Amino acid sequence: MTGMERRAFMQGAGLGALAFMVNGAEIMLTPRQAQAQAVPLRTLTAGQAATLDAVGETLVPGAKEAGITNFVDQQISVPPEEALLQARILNVRPPFANFYRAALGAIDGASTKTKGHKFAELSPAEQHDFINLMRQNKIEGWQGPPEPFVYTVLRGDAVDVVYATVEGYDMLGIPYMPHVPPIKKW
Amino acid sequence: MAHEKVDAVVVGSGASGSVFAAVLAKAGKKVVVLDNGPGWRRTDLISSDIWGRRLKPAGGPIVLGGKHPFAYANQAAYAVGGAALHYFAQFPRYLPTDFKMKSEHNRGRDWPISYEDVAPFYDKVADDIGVSGDAKAEEKWRPPGKPYPMPPMKIFPAGQVWLKGAEANGIKLVPMANGMNSVPYKDRVACIYDGWCHVGCPIGALANPIVTYLGEAYKAHAQVRSLCNVTRVLTNPEGTRAIGVEYYGPGKEREVQEASVVVLAAWSAQNPRILLNSATDKHPKGLANKNDLVGKFMMTHHIAGTWAIFDKDITPHMGTVGAQFMSYDRYAKTSYPNAFGSSFIAVGTSHKTNDYAQSRGDLFGPELAAYMKRAARGLTHLTIFGEDLPNAENRVELISDKDEYGLPMARLIHSFDDDAVALWNANFEQGLKIAKATDAKESWPGKGPVIPTAHLHGGAIMGKDSSDSVTNSYGQTHEIPNLWMAGPCIFPTEGASNPTYTIFAVALRGAEHLAEHWGSVAG
Secondary structure (H helix, E strand, O other): OOHHHHHHHHOOOOOOEEEEEEOOEEEEEOHHHHHHOOOOOOOOOHHHHHHHHHHHHHHOOOOOOOOHHHHHHHHOOOOHHHOOOHHHHOOOOOOHHHHHHHHHHHHHHHHHHHHOOOHHHOOHHHHHHHHHHHHOOOOOOOOOOOHHHHHHHHHHHHHHHHHOOHHHHHHHOOOOOOOOOOOOEO | OEEEEEEEEEEOOOHHHHHHHHHHHHOOOOEEEEOOOOOOOHHHOOOOOOHHHHHOOOOOOEEEEOOOOOOHHHHOOOOOOHHHHOOOOEOOOOOHHHHEHHHHHOOOOEOOOOHHHHHHHHHHHHHHHOOEOOOOOOOOOOOOOOOOOEOOOOOOHHHHOOHHHHHHOOOOOEEOOEOEOOOOEOOEOOOOOEOOHHHOOOOOOEOOHHHOHHHHHHHOOOEEEOOOEEEEEEEOOOOOOEEEEEEEOOOOOEEEEEEEEEEEOOOOOHHHHHHHHOOOOOOOOOOOOOOOOOOOOOEEEEEEEEEEEOOOOOOOOOEOOOOOEEEOOOOOOOOOOOOOOOEEEEEOOOOOHHHHHHHOOOOOOHHHHHHHHHHHHHEEEEEEEEOOOOOOOOEEEEEEEEOOOOOEEEEEEOOOOHHHHHHHHHHHHHHHHHHHOOOOOEEEEOOOOOOOEEEEEOOOOEOOOOOOOOEOOOOEEOOOOOEEEOOHHHOOOOOOOOOHHHHHHHHHHHHHHHHHOHHHHHO
């Protein structure tokens, strides 16, 4: 089989899906589908989810609809050796849920302290300014993992759900060209 | 649980472990290979930056320390096949100067062997597993050796665009030597240039262990056990011989594999950890550690990366993750006036969407979205690896934290010295000069507060005797003759070029020596 034939063979193969728990049953959904269907979260609280949605959307437009919160929630609910988060390759020490709890808590804590509201309740302009300061390690009274590291990890998650998928490649006008497409359980 | 005694137990199945397993099994020895990772099949190697992370450690027994911590998870593995299952397969050779740093510069250390001792094994490895390249084009620097068995890989625009800038700076770029098939080789297909090499090549075009030496080991009846965490090397009551290893398998039960010879090929930080954790009353400081040299002289390459973006479609996503071009024109250890150490230039790797985002880590929101579209058409990268000198303060040491089996974890402490930082900075200046002399619309250094690192060496270095080293040039420990070390842990200096070709070659030299002298080693 030539390279072109192999690529053609792969076209139309399914997009990767995660195993989400719905009413006690495991179903395969993409994070985008899980978000659209409001699949219940397993580890993150509603407040943490609202923060992550808002931070993700500020970092990478489209991240909320692409399911960043369902993605992260599912990934921190499985054993660390099964997790595929950026945190894994950025040397975060498992359990990864601890990092996300600390990071999201630090964001809301600093937002409340400096702006009087949690991050999700800020205006888009305020959210942008907050993230810009966080990126540069310039938020007053920050208590949590280092600000630039939180920025890097959460930005990476948002990039994953928006751009590291077949839809993301389509959006950028480049072919995905998988040898083995992501069709299995994550 | 105790298993039937075998001739050799090899701990780790990456580049070096797979070589030892293949050579010994083909010599008729009964071989068991233990690896802490899963035994991924080729069809498990999913083309995805997200899925590719499955091949890397999640936490694990090494924590990081020092001013410039090593990029652990990205460089290690959670897989049968080791880090060579997700490596870039760039196959430059070390040069003769790398073996003689002390003699030539009164810095660092000499190897107890020369380039000429390793050269025949570079050639053998190339024949065994296939290397693509253009030896004629490399003549300016290339030491003696056979031509590559395959022509160079295809060239794509993301590599070609650097030629003009390099030439303007007096730097000759030649096709990279890659451990990939530019044409069908033996029973393996040719590369199709889809740029997913770094998450594992499922078609077998890239020479990873599972399609090369480990495959040979299987055919010669070596047994490979996955998800087996080796905790200690066991020794006889006198402390004079290794008698096997203790490990925990998938059932998390303690198991013992007795063997006549033990080969530690786990990883440069994990090998010393195992030696230190194997302390007994006869070896109170750990095995092969009479002179406190185990875990010392950890070295890693620093990376000076330059990004450039062009106003035309240069298909960044196409090609191979192994670079298209390389140069040794800054390899001389005194290339820059205020720095010391070799530098190796590699340009034109394929990039995927995560790379586009990482190339401008400062951007977010709508600015990032707009940039991603430009990057998808015009982004490319130049990498300059720089050498780190051996320093005993860069080390692996046990800590009080325990792993799930109750054994001390280890801290890998690493800081670059002033020379290395100066070399890193000089390489950024060089990279930017090259980029500015191309037709790039914009170029910038990939420089942040953290010094990026790649490749880990040292921890059980080779030398003449136990006063200055842990092993001899074959990897045999000075103190316990049937305990062998394999991989870059035995390198006394690290050069600047990608090490895996040298890892294969040095391991092949050691494994063949062991097979030839089996009787005197195994007892």
